[in-house]
Amino acid sequence: MPPLDANGLSFNENWWIQHFNYFKEQGYMMRPRYRPGWKPSYDPEQVLEEVDAEDGQEMIHTDVMDALRMSDSLVVAIKRVKTGEARIATLFSDNTHNRNPRNHCVRLLEVLPVPNEDDLKFLVMVWMRPIMDPRFRTIGEGVQFFKAMIEGLQYMHDSNVAHRDCSLNNVAMDANSMYTRPYHPIEPKKRYDWYGRALHHSCTRRPPRYCFIDFGHSRIYDPTESRPLEYALKSGGYTPPEGLEGIPCDPFATDVFLLGNLIRTSFLDGDPRLHKPSVSGFEFLRPLVTDMIADEPSERPTMDEVSTRFFEIVERLSWWKLRSRAIRNSEVPLFKPFRALYHIFWTASMLVLLKPAIPRPKE
Structure with a gap:
């Protein structure tokens, strides 16, 4: 397990926290856990127990952060990707493909540059969940x-x-x-x-x-x-x-x-x-x-x-x-x-x- 800081945050979590102000300027607000100066509402040493606190919920993937779009409170996913993946995702989100009802590729809300990382992009999309959760009824x-x-x-x-x-x-x-x-x-x-x-x-x-x-x-x-x-x-x-x-x-x-x-x-x-x-x-x-x-x-x-x-x-x-x-x-x-x-x-x-x-x- 990678080392954690005094608040129980990993290196990857701190990487995202360093971009908090950048995302806020773009109109996206990360959860309290990922805001500068956050202090846990629980004991961070309880690593063997499930933390029943909102600010105890860790990100699900090192390259994916959740946030609220401040203009309408839409929950979004911000994914850090290589430029090549961004190219294909962007292709199916352009005006021509976006209007086609047969297009079932995820539609991007926007693509943001990663500060000081020319080979990386941030893809912003609606937050989604696994199929069959909720389960199919019919x-x-x-x-x-x-x-x-x-x-x-x-x-x-x-x-x-x-x-x-x-x-x-x-x-x-x-x-x-x-x-x-x-x-x-x-x-x-x-x-x-x-x-x-x-x-x-x-x-x-x-x-x-x-x-x-x-x-x-x-x-x-x-x-x-x-x-x-x-x-x-x-x-x-x-x-x-x-x-x-x-x-x-x-x-x-x-x-x-x-x-x-x-x-x-x-x-x-x-x-x-x-x-x-x-x-x-x-x-x-x-x-x-x-x-x-x-x-x-x-x-x-x-x-x-x-x-x-x-x-x-x-x-x-x-x-x-x-x-x-x-x-x-x-x-x-x-x-x-x-x-x-x-x-x-x-x-x-x-x-x-x-x-x-x-x-x-x-x-």
């Missing part, structure tokens, strides 16, 4: 997520960009529309002000947005030249077959595998490494996902083909199937009848409110 809510991911990766490929790391770690949910009050970025079950629980609506009633994030390994290719082969990377704990063989491959085919594996391990089969259960109700995607994760890259469908097949599958789903419960296979059987009964009444309320079975976020 099959239709899951379909909204799949649609965004398939459409988004297809759009990246149409723009001659390979993500190359599109695992569960690198997709996120902008859930601000779901919450009645802002949630805390480090302890998301609590409100930002640390007073009480952060209450939220369902994905059906207040649809979130799903985005690809983290473009550190992404590549932009010249459309006038043949796309070069790339060595596949380990992503989300999984290495594609071509990566295990050490054989360079079309990066678009590797992207297809990674997205298919995301759906397989997060929904169809679960992920035993992370003790994540599967979710019942999505078997209609099994044939498509099986083709996406084929061992031989040349046998995998392109994202255009994946998109066409996906929308054909979804068109055949009944409204009742889409509104049925997405049940985690770890659910206690005793509770299922009661949850099923509640779900019927909840579904009736969504029908009265005219909420579509596949949620549609506001543009």
